[in-house]
Amino acid sequence: MRATSPSREVRRARLAVTVTFLVHAATFATWAPRIPSIKQGLGLDHDDLGIALGGLAVGLLIGTRLTGRMEKRGRTGLAIRILVPAQSAALIAPAYAIDLLTxxxxxxxxxxxxxxxxxxxNAHAVAVERLYRRPIMSGFHGAWSIGSMVGSAIAALVAREGVDVRLHFIVAGVLVAVxxxxxxxxxxxxxxxxxITGHDVATSQAARPPAALIVVMMMAVMGFGSFLGEGAIADWSAVYLNENLGTSVAFAALGLSVFSGAMAASRLVADRIGxxxxxxxxxxxxxxxxxxxxVVFLLSPSPVLALIGFSLAGFGLGPAVPVVFSAAGxxxxxRRSxxxxxxxxxxxxxxxxxxxxxxxxxxHVGLAWALAIxxxxxxxIIVAAGLLRGAAGGAGTESADVAIHAHGPATTDG
Incomplete structure (x- = not known):
C-alpha cells in the first residue's frame, strides 16, 4: 500500500528529531578534542584521566536506565525539550573542574x-517513524554522525587557535541551546x-518469558556488538595501521576517517533501501x-587496501544501530512498554x-586477532537479523510473537 504524504506536523517533528540527534552528537564531539587541554590544565596523568572518563561512562549507562517512565507515558518530547538545554549547560562544567574529583x-x-x-x-524517533509509515531511523543516525564530525572538526580548529576551554564550552553550550x-x-x-506509541502494557499480548528473554537478549547483543565495532575502530584503527602495517601516524589517522565517513554515508541511504x-x-x-x-583490513598487507577494508566495515555497520533501535522501540x-x-x-x-x-x-595474542572480535x-547480526523485522519497513515480529508483542507493520503503524 502506498504511503500518504506526511503532514506538516509530522515533517516538523522529523526536523526536530534530526536537530536533536545533531546537537547530541555535537555536544560530545565538542568535549572530546579538548581532553588534552583539560588534562594538562589539571595536571592529570593517564590513570587519572581514565577515572574521569569512567565517570562519563557510568553516567551514560545510568542515564539510559532512567527513561522507562517517560517512554511509557509518551512524554519523550517534553523530556527532549528539557534535556537538550540541560546537556548544553552541563558541557560547561568540565571546563571549570578544579581537580580530579570535580x-x-x-x-x-x-x-x-x-x-x-x-x-x-531514539524513542521519539520511533514515534515519528511510525507516522511516516516508512523507515527514517537511519537518517537520524546519519545526522548524528554528521554532528559528531562537524562538532569535532570545529573543536579541533578552536583548540589549534589556543582558545580557552571555558570560553569554548560556554559559547558552544549557549549556541546549541539557543x-x-x-x-x-x-x-x-x-x-x-x-x-502513536500506544505504550499501554496492559494491552500487550501474553508472553512466554523464556522466549521473550531470548529475543530481547539477542537485540541487546546486536546493539552491544554494533557499538563495540564502532568503538574498536575509533580506539584501535590508528594503532593497527601504524604498528601492524607500518604506516606513518598521519596516514594511520585515515582509518577512522574513512570508517566514519562511510558509516555516515550508508546511514543517509539506508532508509530508501529499507x-x-x-x-x-x-x-x-x-x-x-x-x-x-x-576480513580485508585484517588480512591486507597493503595500507591502502586496509583503508578500503575500513570503509567497507563502516559502510556495512552504519545501518545496524538504527535498525536495531527501531526494532527495539x-x-x-x-512488563516493558x-x-x-x-x-x-x-x-x-x-x-x-x-x-x-x-x-x-x-x-596476549596480538592486535589483529583482537580486532577479529x-x-x-x-x-x-547476519544470522539473527530475522529478529529485526519489527523495525519500520518490516512485517512485524510474527516469527517471535509467542514471546513478545510488536507494534504492527510499518504500512499501518509507521
Missing amino acids: LTVALAFLGLLGGMLDVAM VSAPFLTGLLKPDREAA TRFGPVVVARAGAAISAVGY NTRTR SVLGPVVSAGYVGAVVGPVVIGVVAQ PLGFVVL
Whole structure:
C-alpha cells in the first residue's frame, strides 16, 4: 500500500528529531578534542584521566536506565525539550573542574543527561517513524554522525587557535541551546505521542518469558556488538595501521576517517533501501558488507587496501544501530512498554567495555586477532537479523510473537 504524504506536523517533528540527534552528537564531539587541554590544565596523568572518563561512562549507562517512565507515558518530547538545554549547560562544567574529583563528577553528570537524551530521542524517533509509515531511523543516525564530525572538526580548529576551554564550552553550550530551541517546538505533543506509541502494557499480548528473554537478549547483543565495532575502530584503527602495517601516524589517522565517513554515508541511504527491501535485508546485507571489510583490513598487507577494508566495515555497520533501535522501540514485553532502553544500555556497554577488552586480548595474542572480535558480532547480526523485522519497513515480529508483542507493520503503524 502506498504511503500518504506526511503532514506538516509530522515533517516538523522529523526536523526536530534530526536537530536533536545533531546537537547530541555535537555536544560530545565538542568535549572530546579538548581532553588534552583539560588534562594538562589539571595536571592529570593517564590513570587519572581514565577515572574521569569512567565517570562519563557510568553516567551514560545510568542515564539510559532512567527513561522507562517517560517512554511509557509518551512524554519523550517534553523530556527532549528539557534535556537538550540541560546537556548544553552541563558541557560547561568540565571546563571549570578544579581537580580530579570535580572533573569526574562533572563528566558523570554530563553522561547522565546524555544517556537520558539518547534514549528519549531514539524513542521519539520511533514515534515519528511510525507516522511516516516508512523507515527514517537511519537518517537520524546519519545526522548524528554528521554532528559528531562537524562538532569535532570545529573543536579541533578552536583548540589549534589556543582558545580557552571555558570560553569554548560556554559559547558552544549557549549556541546549541539557543539554535536548537525553535526547532524543538516541532516535537510531538504528549497526547499525540502517547496515541502513536500506544505504550499501554496492559494491552500487550501474553508472553512466554523464556522466549521473550531470548529475543530481547539477542537485540541487546546486536546493539552491544554494533557499538563495540564502532568503538574498536575509533580506539584501535590508528594503532593497527601504524604498528601492524607500518604506516606513518598521519596516514594511520585515515582509518577512522574513512570508517566514519562511510558509516555516515550508508546511514543517509539506508532508509530508501529499507523502504524497498525491508529492515532484515538492510541489516543482513550491511553486516555481510561489514564482515568483508573486516576480513580485508585484517588480512591486507597493503595500507591502502586496509583503508578500503575500513570503509567497507563502516559502510556495512552504519545501518545496524538504527535498525536495531527501531526494532527495539517497536517491541514490548508484558512488563516493558519498549525494550529500547535496555538495548541502548547494552550498546553503551559495548562502546565502553569493548575497546578495553580488545586491548587486553591484543596484549596476549596480538592486535589483529583482537580486532577479529567485532567480526564475530557482525556475523551474529547476519544470522539473527530475522529478529529485526519489527523495525519500520518490516512485517512485524510474527516469527517471535509467542514471546513478545510488536507494534504492527510499518504500512499501518509507521
